[in-house]
Amino acid sequence: MAQAKPSTECRPRGRPPIRSDEETKQIVFDAARHAFAVDGYAATSTEGLARSAGISTKTLYRLFPAKAALFEAMCADRLERLLADIHLQADDEVDIETGLRAALLACADLALDPDVVALQRMVLQESAAFPELAANFYKNGISRTVKALAGWLRAQVKKKLIALDDVDEAAGMLIGMIASAPQRAAIYGGLPLLSRKDIERRAKSCAALFLDGCRGTST
Structure with a gap:
């Protein structure tokens, strides 16, 4: 019986593909x-x-x-990916409260993302020795989120759905309302981040407080 010939299939030679x-x-x-x-x-x-x-x-x-350049690029990359998912376009088909809830929910998804909170915790720990870390984190994340929300509010003002003297200040207040307390609880108190259901409930409460206030009716 003739022996089977060895396979003539050749494996590709040379260096492995170079990673970009x-x-x-x-x-x-x-x-x-x-x-x-x-x-x-x-x-x-x-x-x-x-x-x-x-x-x-x-x-x-x-x-x-330098390590500082790596940290800045790392923060910018992560925040860029999260910011790309934030859609704050004004929708003429929804009422102002529904639209504001959606806008706040999108901002909370960024501010309360586990990676972002972990970075913020590290920045706070290291900011005394490396103040540039805090400056870069603010520039690449916090200020851009406020700017995105301010743009949404400005569109509502233009449509005369709300009236604001300072849109940028109002956006900062809203970001603080939706995210600051849960962030502090996680960073300083070691508490778990809010569940999706809790974030949605908080966005609903923040929108109602912002649009309607909470002062009781005098008798």
């Missing part, structure tokens, strides 16, 4: 988020981050010339 810089950055961001949350900013070394991401220190420094 954008793909490498995402791997570094994942490693950095974990390291910063567990060890803190000061205790996290660039060498350790490079090892965790499976790249050389040289490659890490090529992508991010």
